[in-house]
Amino acid sequence: MIFSRKTDYGLRALMYLAERRARGPVTLSEIAEKLMIPKAFLSKILQQLAKKGVVRSLKGPSGGFVLAVEPAEVTLQEILTEIDGPTRVFECFATEADCTFYSDCMMREVFGEVEDQIGAVLARYTLADFRYTDKPADSTAGKA
């Protein structure tokens, strides 16, 4: 699968931050707890997003993380790229010039097209489309 758990965690954290961004920084602990994400791991992800400028991090007491962008301005594509790197679908050993096995390598073409299509879908959504809604607790609990 292309999109990792890291992506899932990161995206969810951003959704959470989007919802709270008016209310100042949110601590790592709060996010981790509410979203049930291992704290140390989430820390790494948010650090990474901070470096990319998607969130801002404040140290010290009353510190935490704040979303640094307008939710509607940042696309899913950007987010995923920032978390997991560009979506590569196929890795070729050779360069176009010495693609040793096929004189004109369709693979490049086809998989390039695939990547474009993926990008196109992801670019159509922004963080604003992914609303965090404090879900209705365990109302359905006990069914499993």
Next chain:
Amino acid sequence: MIFSRKTDYGLRALMYLAERRARGPVTLSEIAEKLMIPKAFLSKILQQLAKKGVVRSLKGPSGGFVLAVEPAEVTLQEILTEIDGPTRVFECFATEADCTFYSDCMMREVFGEVEDQIGAVLARYTLADFRYTDKPADSTAGKA
């Protein structure tokens, strides 16, 4: 990357077989050698494709592998699916009913859309589009 080396090997082997299918079975050794694929590994891949009915395998002396389908009739999508399983792009922990974090989970929707797009591209190509052309040896050799 979604598509593995296995996929690459498999696809290339099929291309090779497509080119030779008039001339009877081709041995594993020949394919492996020409395409520079580890023999034992390729064996596994072809076995798998044999079970799916994409190639036919003949044992015994003068045995080998033959393409069992019309190149133009089998899509890239089918081939890739047969080699690596369906292209899953995202794995969700929960079922729709208890997707715990977002009341209506956009992820499903978005990533479903992504998978559809990938499928659409791959379905547009068939094995016949991927011609194996005995490339002009090492004409450019010595440059690396």
Next chain:
DNA sequence: CTGAATAGGACCGGTTGGGTCCGCTTTTCT
């Protein structure tokens, strides 16, 4: 100064992708 917070490097264990080995079976040829 102290304590609450992030930063970030080192490390770790399980999974999996890529690959090997080897003995077994099937088939053909003599």
Next chain:
DNA sequence: AGAAAAGCGGACCCAACCGGTCCTATTCAG
């Protein structure tokens, strides 16, 4: 019948990677 030439398929191996932990350093509010 027997030897040789193929594919079959189970067991195994290794390195990379992903998800995750730990520990110390740094920053900053009060």
